[in-house]
Amino acid sequence: MEKLFDKLRKHFKKGGGLNKLYPLFDAAESFFYLPGVVTKGGPHLRDSLDLKRYMSIVIIAIIPTLLWGIYNTGYHSLATAKNSPHFTQAIIQGLIILMPIIIVSYAAGFFWEILFASIRRHPISEGFLVTGILFPLTLPPTIPLWQVALGISFGVVIGKEVFGGTGHNFLNPALTGRAFLFFSYPAYICGDNIWIKPANIAKNTIDAISGATPLSLLNQYGQDVDIEGALNGAGYTLAELARGTYPGSIGETSSILCLFGALILIVTGVANYRIIIGGILGLLGAGFILNMIAPSFANPWLGLNPLYHLLMGGFLFGIIYMATDPVSAPGVNTSRWIYGILIGCLTIVVRVFNPAYPEGVMLSILFMNLIAPLLDHFVIEFKLKNRMPNV
Amino acid sequence: MISLTIKKGYNLNLAGSPLKNIIELKTPDHVALTPCTIPFIKPKLLVKKGDPVRVGDPLIFDKRNPEIKYLSPGSGMVKDIKLGPRRLIKEIVIALDKKEKYVDFQQFSKGEIDEIDRSRLIDALISGGLFQMFKQFPHGDIPDPNHVPPKIYVHLDNSDPFHPSHGVYLDKKYTLFQYGMTVIKKLSEFVICYAKIQKEAGESGELTDFLTHSIKGNYPSDDPFVVLYHTKQSINENKSWYISGQDLLLVAELLKTGAYPTQRLFCVSGNYPENRSYIKSRLGAPVSHLIKKISKTDKYEFISGGIFKGRKIEYDSYMGMFETSVYLLEKGDKKELFGFLRPGYNKPGNSKTFLSVFNKGPFKIDSNQHGELRGCINCSFCADVCPVDILPQFAMKAIHCKEIEEAVSHGILDCAECGLCSYVCPSKIEVTDIIKQAKRDYSGLSYK
Numbered sequence: 139m140e141k142l143f144d145k146l147r148k149h150f151k152k153g154g155g156l157n158k159l160y161p162l163f164d165a166a167e168s169f170f171y172l173p174g175v176v177t178k179g180g181p182h183l184r185d186s187l188d189l190k191r192y193m194s195i196v197i198i199a200i201i202p203t204l205l206w207g208i209y210n211t212g213y214h215s216l217a218t219a220k221n222s223p224h225f226t227q228a229i230i231q232g233l234i235i236l237m238p239i240i241i242v243s244y245a246a247g248f249f250w251e252i253l254f255a256s257i258r259r260h261p262i263s264e265g266f267l268v269t270g271i272l273f274p275l276t277l278p279p280t281i282p283l284w285q286v287a288l289g290i291s292f293g294v295v296i297g298k299e300v301f302g303g304t305g306h307n308f309l310n311p312a313l314t315g316r317a318f319l320f321f322s323y324p325a326y327i328c329g330d331n332i333w334i335k336p337a338n339i340a341k342n343t344i345d346a347i348s349g350a351t352p353l354s355l356l357n358q359y360g361q362d363v364d365i366e367g368a369l370n371g372a373g374y375t376l377a378e379l380a381r382g383t384y385p386g387s388i389g390e391t392s393s394i395l396c397l398f399g400a401l402i403l404i405v406t407g408v409a410n411y412r413i414i415i416g417g418i419l420g421l422l423g424a425g426f427i428l429n430m431i432a433p434s435f436a437n438p439w440l441g442l443n444p445l446y447h448l449l450m451g452g453f454l455f456g457i458i459y460m461a462t463d464p465v466s467a468p469g470v471n472t473s474r475w476i477y478g479i480l481i482g483c484l485t486i487v488v489r490v491f492n493p494a495y496p497e498g499v500m501l502s503i504l505f506m507n508l509i510a511p512l513l514d515h516f517v518i519e520f521k522l523k524n525r526m527p528n529v
Numbered sequence: 530m531i532s533l534t535i536k537k538g539y540n541l542n543l544a545g546s547p548l549k550n551i552i553e554l555k556t557p558d559h560v561a562l563t564p565c566t567i568p569f570i571k572p573k574l575l576v577k578k579g580d581p582v583r584v585g586d587p588l589i590f591d592k593r594n595p596e597i598k599y600l601s602p603g604s605g606m607v608k609d610i611k612l613g614p615r616r617l618i619k620e621i622v623i624a625l626d627k628k629e630k631y632v633d634f635q636q637f638s639k640g641e642i643d644e645i646d647r648s649r650l651i652d653a654l655i656s657g658g659l660f661q662m663f664k665q666f667p668h669g670d671i672p673d674p675n676h677v678p679p680k681i682y683v684h685l686d687n688s689d690p691f692h693p694s695h696g697v698y699l700d701k702k703y704t705l706f707q708y709g710m711t712v713i714k715k716l717s718e719f720v721i722c723y724a725k726i727q728k729e730a731g732e733s734g735e736l737t738d739f740l741t742h743s744i745k746g747n748y749p750s751d752d753p754f755v756v757l758y759h760t761k762q763s764i765n766e767n768k769s770w771y772i773s774g775q776d777l778l779l780v781a782e783l784l785k786t787g788a789y790p791t792q793r794l795f796c797v798s799g800n801y802p803e804n805r806s807y808i809k810s811r812l813g814a815p816v817s818h819l820i821k822k823i824s825k826t827d828k829y830e831f832i833s834g835g836i837f838k839g840r841k842i843e844y845d846s847y848m849g850m851f852e853t854s855v856y857l858l859e860k861g862d863k864k865e866l867f868g869f870l871r872p873g874y875n876k877p878g879n880s881k882t883f884l885s886v887f888n889k890g891p892f893k894i895d896s897n898q899h900g901e902l903r904g905c906i907n908c909s910f911c912a913d914v915c916p917v918d919i920l921p922q923f924a925m926k927a928i929h930c931k932e933i934e935e936a937v938s939h940g941i942l943d944c945a946e947c948g949l950c951s952y953v954c955p956s957k958i959e960v961t962d963i964i965k966q967a968k969r970d971y972s973g974l975s976y977k
Binding site: 139140168170171172173174175176177178179180181182183184185186187188189190191192194195261263264265302303304305306405406407408410464465467469470471514518521522525526527528529 | 667761763764767830832836837838839840841858860861862863864865866867868869870873876877878879880881882883885894895896897898899900901902903904905906907908909912918920922923937938939940942943948949951952953954955956957959961962
């Protein structure tokens, strides 16, 4: 194999016919072989961790939610036709529905990555491996494939590459893509109706299945409703929400598996625990405060137990996999706490006070992405004030 | 004695630590003065090829301050003057005579040293060619002799792997060291002398008389920059001087005996089984004299002056004036199939992404970079290890935007140049180099 690469190299080198595609060759080679680059100056040894390893850990942490997404999608798809489908059937059905989405996401995204890498002569970054899988997991399984391609293209090009590629973007590319779809084609993605892809499309139309995701359920009720009762009545009990056996966006439903992913990310140190814990605390804290002021307002959402907020919708998926993206998150530990807590609070605020958007976590993370540099600025300024100058 | 614990930093358990024995080598055929290892010097030659020299005869002087001369570490004939790129003087090689002649410098007895005034002492140090053993913050440049430093830091240890520990080189030399401390106290009102005290070694009581601080912590907690950062009380102290324990012994020897000292204790370590130990040899000894029986020299990198802060040298070159260690590092120029997917029980690192978290080491390492250059992803791993609390990723970005003032307010002048930020960077950015360069640019020094 090493020989094969050596043989091919001359075509991609300067003067070779495929010189323009050198980043592609480089990416393929460095995928198989860790390059034998030797340190030039001090320090003369380097940490074994590189960006490839870093990003692979994120992918490993995503795999449980991905597998659950495959099973869950397949299960609900088949459940429309018959009762309690078999496990393997559900998996196969899930794969049939989801594989095209994931493949399209990777293919369209890689096209842009390679195009930009070739023109701007920078190596293809590993960051896209994560973006390419995170993006489809935030989508409902009913999403049309052309929207997947459009969304990831927007996310990669506008969210990242126009600013110079991985490390220079200030928004999370996967969420940028999702936000684009959310505002352009709200009917498909805003979460008013549940997302089940029926098993037999010839006989059923999408319209045949109507229902509400837990978050949109309550917007359909008027005021003075017992929200918890309504949720439980619809089958969305706390245990159910934690298990994730309800239809939703592909990756978000199982809170337990998201937390398992968080454990991997925190133990390996890839994600900063301050953001995740701060986010959960912020959400619960804001929820409790709203509970306290609930009796004096008519909005029934105010009184909802914040544990429901924690487990419902994509909050855990967002705070664990999206908010912890180091590039778009702040870089100082103090501001990471603030960032996490504010994401939690904002999610509650959007969910409770804005009935137009049943899900608030995407918008609050993107909004906090914008605020992150400002947070860093003030925290660093404060830190430097206490530092003895050296001039 | 104040105990100082430094929390940040990083400890790597490396394979190839030196054995505890001390080997005394025969005198080598050649020794050399290596001007390229002297910080910021603009050297001017005082000898030419074929000249006879004695131990202590000046070979070069510094054009920036012509008083500061660098003396010959051997007696014999100037055999060769090797020039490096851009006609930089690399080495002045001296072929040693069988019977060596010494230049006579003034001797000071213990009583005379107690009475001597500062300017006479400085003159004696300058003429003896060892004033330059003192270095000044924040660049490690040779200080101005007329400047009275607010403090002098004497660092007995260097945890950059691997240097002779104070227990080894101070053995039976406590009286000389005491003499050296008297000298230092003449130069500055405040002297901070510190070491890493290991309890199990059974530290002798003699040392505790001199020590003001005992240091605990990972590499580079015993670096003078780090101790300065953690002990300074006023901005003024940033102009302090520092000197290493072994260099102080040379200074003391010069003043006490009146002869230019030529003995050095080196530490030879690394991925090479034989000859790993402390070695007594000459100042400016050839590397090939310290490390013998190496057949394939291109398989190794020779690192002198510590793995983190040192430099790469060639097998046929000479030890620098201030350097006391050589580490043999395996050259890591081999490709590794699916390197990033391996469990990595033997892959050391600061992160917990490899199974090496369960491995306490010692780790066998090579000089591979373990990855390719990428953009900074703001993971702040560098800030987590920085011993002087710089936020290297933000300082680096400020430097990229030519906001040098902002970078300085981030504290880059406190930078110990320990290399840990470059070490931990998953994007393999040369953070230390970028900060070091900016530091030099800010002060108008040329960077080597």
